[in-house]
Amino acid sequence: MAQYIHEIEGWPRLEWRADALADRLPAVRHRQGLLLGRMHTLGFDLRAEAVLETLTEDVLKSSEIEGELLDKDQVRSSIARRLGMDIGALAPADRNVEGVVEMMLDATQNFASPLTEERLFGWHAALFPTGRSGMTKIVVGAWRNESSGPMQVVSGPFGRERVHYEAPPAARLQDEMRAFLDWFTDEPRTDPVLKAAIAHLWFVTIHPFDDGNGRIARAIADMALARSEKSAQRFYSMSAQIRLERKDYYATLETTQKGALDVTLWLDWFLGCLDRAFDGAETTLTHVMRKARFWEALAGQTLSERQSTVINRLLDGFEGKLTSTKWAALTKSSPDTALRDIKDLVDRGILVKDDGGGRSTSYSLVDRG
Secondary structure, rough: OOOOOHOOOOOOOOOOOHHHHHHHHHHHHHHHHHHHHHOOOOHHHHHHHHHHHHHHHHHHHHHHHHHOOOOHHHHHHHHHHHHHOOOOOOOOOHHHHHHHHHHHHHHHHOOOOOOOOOHHHHHHHHHHHEEEEEOEEOOOOOOOHHHHHHOEEOOOOOOOOOOEEOOOOOHHHHHHHHHHHHHHHHOOOHHHHHHHHHHHHHHHHHOOOOOOOHHHHHHHHHHHHHHHHOOOOOOOOOHHHHHHHHEEEEEEHHHHHHOOOEEEEHHHHHHHHHHHHHHHHHHHHHHHHHHHHHHHOOOOOOHHHHHHHHHHHHOOOOOOOOOOHHHHHOOOOOOHHHHHHHHHHHHHHOEEEEOOOOOOOEEEEEOOO
């Protein structure tokens, strides 16, 4: 039977080899500073748009890592509403979306506030507003108990499951979480970025809740990263990068949790993943600048609210082809109104008809460079 890291004498006094991180950590911190400096040279509106796009991606991908797909429009609208941003018509969000957004924004916008037991309970309750995970009733807003047996991370079909990890028993949770929260609050000597990596690993190793531990661990890491930058503005998404590297993410966690108290492997992986997340910020910036240039090119033109709404949807990455039927559904307008709106934009050189026709006629934005 495997021995887990939390069963080793000396837990939770985690160790790492500073020499092994001597090149990686300063390089990542340097890139972090350069990115923040570059983003802060943007105008207010562009910076706000970059933050909105980043936070939307963070919420979507953190849930996607756990196999839960959220509606992008709902997530974006919920974040914009909570940040007081005007993005036109707002899509109503269901309570599951609102809960995930509430947790993430509390972690990143209120990063300087203490992380407490009650705050974690609030995040957990927000994630599971019905008191259920799928069809299963779970303990919400409190540490898990032993009612459902050991907390295990498993994969594989029923009867042939593979146990990847088993968390500390429920009887230890009060002491385990007290030690974690005391460290997170009071440990000033650890580099803030390393602290984000350690906090992520430590929390998910304790696995204190019936469900939602991964999402909350990533929110805690984002909170620590915001503290490292002393800024609530997020310009890169660690969760989006983890989603791209999900297989390595879980493999590195599993290896570390079955290893010794030396967590250098995990810290090195986390720093590398963070470095690659900065590359994703370049993609975000490119998109934001493209969107800004598009609207600058349309300065002085009068558009209806319906037209502005659909153009923004196209600029934000509309899935599939834009047809008159989809236009009518998006704007809650009649087919005739949709066709008039589209024809007007085609006549003005804003939309172009795609190849094909008849019932399959679709339209795209004209590329403005």
